[in-house]
Each structure stands twice: as structure tokens, then as C-alpha cells.
Amino acid sequence: MSEDQSPFLKACRGEKTDYTPIWLMRQAGRYMQEYREVRERTPFMDLCANSDLAAEVTVTAVERIGADAAIIFSDILLILVPMGMDLTYGKGEGPILGNPIRSGADVDRLCEAPPEALSFVYEAIRKTRASLKPETPLIGFCGAPFTLASYMIEGGGSRNYAETKTLMYTDSGAWHALMNLVSRSLVKYVKKQIEAGAQVIQIFDSWVGCLSPEDYREFVFPHVRLLLDSISGDVPVIHFGTGTATLLDEQKKAGGDVIGLDWRVNLGETWDRLGNVSVQGNLDPCTLLGDRETLSKRAGEILRQAGGRPGHIFNLGHGVLPMTSVDNVKFLIDFVHEWKVDA
Numbered sequence: 001m002s003e004d005q006s007p008f009l010k011a012c013r014g015e016k017t018d019y020t021p022i023w024l025m026r027q028a029g030r031y032m033q034e035y036r037e038v039r040e041r042t043p044f045m046d047l048c049a050n051s052d053l054a055a056e057v058t059v060t061a062v063e064r065i066g067a068d069a070a071i072i073f074s075d076i077l078l079i080l081v082p083m084g085m086d087l088t089y090g091k092g093e094g095p096i097l098g099n100p101i102r103s104g105a106d107v108d109r110l111c112e113a114p115p116e117a118l119s120f121v122y123e124a125i126r127k128t129r130a131s132l133k134p135e136t137p138l139i140g141f142c143g144a145p146f147t148l149a150s151y152m153i154e155g156g157g158s159r160n161y162a163e164t165k166t167l168m169y170t171d172s173g174a175w176h177a178l179m180n181l182v183s184r185s186l187v188k189y190v191k192k193q194i195e196a197g198a199q200v201i202q203i204f205d206s207w208v209g210c211l212s213p214e215d216y217r218e219f220v221f222p223h224v225r226l227l228l229d230s231i232s233g234d235v236p237v238i239h240f241g242t243g244t245a246t247l248l249d250e251q252k253k254a255g256g257d258v259i260g261l262d263w264r265v266n267l268g269e270t271w272d273r274l275g276n277v278s279v280q281g282n283l284d285p286c287t288l289l290g291d292r293e294t295l296s297k298r299a300g301e302i303l304r305q306a307g308g309r310p311g312h313i314f315n316l317g318h319g320v321l322p323m324t325s326v327d328n329v330k331f332l333i334d335f336v337h338e339w340k341v342d343a
């Protein structure tokens with residue numbers, strides 16, 4: 001089978017497949033023993049910067065669980081370093097940006113990321129592509145402008161995005177300048193990933209669900225549109241967010257060949273409403289922590305809602321949680337593969 005005819009790429013293009021393709025966000029990560037062993041010896045940023053190790057972690061994960069696509073091991077925040085941000089990953093605390101952006105003057109101190117500053121990512125993509133089975137497609141990715149700006153402004157993760165919204169509401173000039181700078185950096189970064197061999201790009205707008213539809217339209221839409229317009233046509237793009245039930249129509253308008261759905265929406269009804277687009281999702285990652293009866297029941301409900309329509313990529317509604325059992329992940333993947341799509 002050529003990669004181009006793989007179920008995952010066909011589903012991205014909205015073509016019919018013999019079974020529903022599945023991969024899991026964060027499929028290489030702390031829930032996997034092999035990953036924990038690599039991390040015991042290697043700090044997270046060193047792992048990302050080491051293209052041999054990043055390729056190894058990527059390939060090990062996809063082969064171990066039997067997913068239909070690999071996602072390059074990296075992180076959405078790495079691009080912030082060549083833009084002028086001071087990034088560290090504290091033990092168990094998540095990422096910390098030491099010099100948060102709080103004003104127009106702070107924005108002025110940043111620069112567009114020179115794409116060659118991330119050459120270790122392109123190198124990891126090339127090495128991963130060379131060692132993956134030919135029929136397994138490789139996903140490249142980046143954070144979306146809003147989600148990246150929120151880390152830059154908050155200085156890390158956030159519960160209510162108060163600093164982010166403060167800048168947005170009090171200095172819309174600085175806000176749009178920041179979003180534009182991030183978007184321009186992302187266009188070049190994504191194009192380089194495609195050149196290196198990424199066959200699909202996923203845009204992670206993980207935290208955009210904290211916005212109202214009005215704020216999305218005014219403060220986010222033009223930037224996501226610019227990003228997606230600039231990369232569209234090269235390879236399929238998956239446009240993902242969480243908590244986005246009220247934003248999905250706008251997100252679809254902004255662009256993407258595949259729209260990511262989380263578990264808070266009914267996949268069937270939402271797909272009916274969105275219409276002509278592929279969809280990815282949408283199992284609650286916590287169902288992998290429960291018993292197999294519940295897991296297969298919930299997975300079956302999603303497959304029944306998709307109803308064999310071409311263009312469904314099975315995934316979780318967000319990343320795999322660290323306490324997940326690998327056996328449950330494999331059970332889910334087998335369950336989805338064995339499902340008769342015409343049923």
C-alpha cells in the first residue's frame with residue numbers, strides 16, 4: 001500500500017476507507033514505559049532537540065500501539081524560544097515562560113522565528129520518515145496562534161486566561177501584533193516541516209475554548225485564517241481545539257481539511273451541522289481509565305454516530321493521560337479497527 005492510500009490520509013481527504021483509522025494525541029508520552037525510560041536519562045528539551053531520540057520515541061510509540069499515523073515527537077512551545085521567549089519545563093509543573101508578554105513594548109522585543117532555528121525538528125521528521133513503515137503517515141504539528149499567545153502572556157498554563165484577555169481587551173494593537181508575529185513564524189515553520197516529510201499538519205488550538213464566539217471572530221479568526229490559507233493545499237490540515245462546541249462553525253470557516261472534536265459534543269450531530277469536512281475525535285481520554293465494557297460502549301457510540309461516513313478519523317478528544325494503561329490503548333485501537341464501517 002502506498003502512503004497516499006493509507007486509511008488515515010484517505011480519511012483526511014474525505015475518501016472512503018475499509019476501516020476507521022485511529023491515532024491518539026500524545027501517543028508518545030508518560031503513559032508509556034519506553035518513553036519514561038528515555039526521559040529518565042534525558043531532560044525534555046534535550047529529547048526534543050535530539051533528532052535521533054525524537055525519531056526513536058515517535059516510531060516506538062506508533063508501532064507499540066498499532067496506530068494508523070505517527071506524530072512527530074516535539075512540543076508546540078519550542079518555537080517560542082527563537083522568538084525571544086525564555087522557556088523551561090519544570091519537573092512535573094509543566095512549561096514556564098520566564099519573561100511573559102504583558103504590553104506592546106514586550107511584543108516589540110520579540111522577533112519572527114527564523115525557521116532554521118528549529119532545524120532539529122525538520123531533522124527529526126526526516127529521520128522518522130526514513131525509519132517508519134512506508135504505509136504509516138507522519139503528522140507534523142504546531143500550536144495555533146491563540147494557544148501559543150496564551151502561554152506567552154500567562155507565562156505558563158492558566159485556569160481563566162485573565163492576563164491573556166486583559167491584553168486582548170486593553171491593547172488590541174499589541175494583541176494583533178503579537179498574533180500576527182506568531183502566525184508568520186508558524187507559516188514558515190510548518191512549510192519547513194512539510195518539506196522535511198510531514199504528510200499532514202495538525203494545528204493545536206488547545207485552549208481557544210475559553211473564548212466567546214465574538215472574541216474568537218475579532219481576536220483570533222483573522223490570524224488562524226492567515227495561517228491556514230498560507231499552508232493550505234500543500235498537505236491535509238487538522239484543525240483541533242477543546243471546549244470549542246460554540247466555536248466550531250467559525251473554526252471550520254477559518255480553515256482545515258479535518259476538524260477536531262472533543263467529547264463534549266455529539267460527533268454525529270456536530271458533523272451533520274458542519275457538513276462537508278472530515279472530522280477527528282472524540283472519545284473522552286478518561287474512558288481509557290475505566291473498564292473495558294464502558295470503553296467499548298463509548299467507542300461504539302462514536303463509531304455509530306459516524307455511521308460509516310467517509311472522513312472520520314478516530315481519536316481522543318484530547319491527549320492520552322499519563323496514568324493510562326497501554327493495554328487499554330491497544331484494546332481501543334483493535335476495537336476501532338475491527339468495527340465494520342458500514343454497520
Ligand code: 1CP
Pocket residue numbers: 025026027028029030039044071072073074075076077089094095141156157158204206318319
Ligand atoms: O505523541 C506525542 O506525545 C507527541 C508530542 C507532543 C505534542 C503533540 C508533545 C510532547 N506535546 C505536544 C503538544 C502540546 N504541548 C500541546 C497541544 C496538545 C494538548 O493540548 O495536549 C500543548 C498545550 C503543549 C504544552 C505542553 N508541553 C504541556 C501542557 C501544559 C499545560 O499547560 O497543561 C506539557 C506538559 C508539555 C510538555 C510535554 N510535551 C510533550 C510531552 C510528552 C510533555 C511532557 C513532558 C514529560 O513529562 O516528559
